[in-house]
Amino acid sequence: MTIPPLRIIGTGAVETPLMQTAEAWARETGRGTEITILNGGSAAAKVRGGAPVDLVVNAMVTLDGLIADGHLDGATRAEVARVRVGIGLRDGDPVPDLSTPEALRAAILAAGAISHSDPAAGASTGLHMVAMLRDLGVTAAMAGRIQVYGRGIKAVEAVRDGIADMALTQSSEIKAVPGVTLVAPLPEAVGLVTTYVGAVATQATDPAGAAALLAMLRDATGQARFVTAGLETVA
Incomplete structure (x- = not known):
């Protein structure tokens, strides 16, 4: 049986470390990933439009709105970078x-x-x-x-x-x-400082995989990727 890829929707500000961490997760698990990168508003609209997704990473205000509307599981919410x-x-x-x-x-x-x-x-x-x-x-x-x-x-x-x-x-x-x-x-x-946050989708087909990838974004190696890309750590 073919295992579907882990589906991720993120934004341009976190694209490089998100892609790098997803690649590391894929190597460890032998699973594929399907990553969509948009600006924050377009990414949120895609989620609200019912796009299949397991993990979402977006600016805090935008992501919290998706949680409030029931699209994401607030219990899984975690900051990843600024x-x-x-x-x-x-x-x-x-x-x-x-x-x-x-x-x-x-x-x-x-x-x-x-x-x-x-x-x-x-x-x-x-x-x-x-x-x-x-x-x-x-x-x-x-x-x-x-x-x-x-x-x-x-x-x-x-x-x-x-x-x-x-x-x-x-x-x-x-x-x-x-x-x-x-x-x-x-x-x-x-100036403007934006905090980026991840959360697992309420309709995720692989919530465990999404939670594992989110944890990798927050571990020492994941945070180092954010710093190299020009962001600041939160974990």
């Missing part, structure tokens, strides 16, 4: 002062184009960027120079490809793209 929104520039580009909101404002205005994830697609970082740019008073001045993408990693790739000059997205998404350097987190006063 990540800061960072600033990405093409390798070799001069790095301006980014230490204060005022310095960041000047750097944004000096950029030919900036990129971030699309709030309309449900990207939590994109929502924060819209609010931050508004609070910095640069939205009008940057009209026509702000590019949005369905996933943060695509915003980083736009910098790599010379389409944009500065990416504003999760630090782990910036570190995942060769050719782009994570030069700094956002200044503390305008």
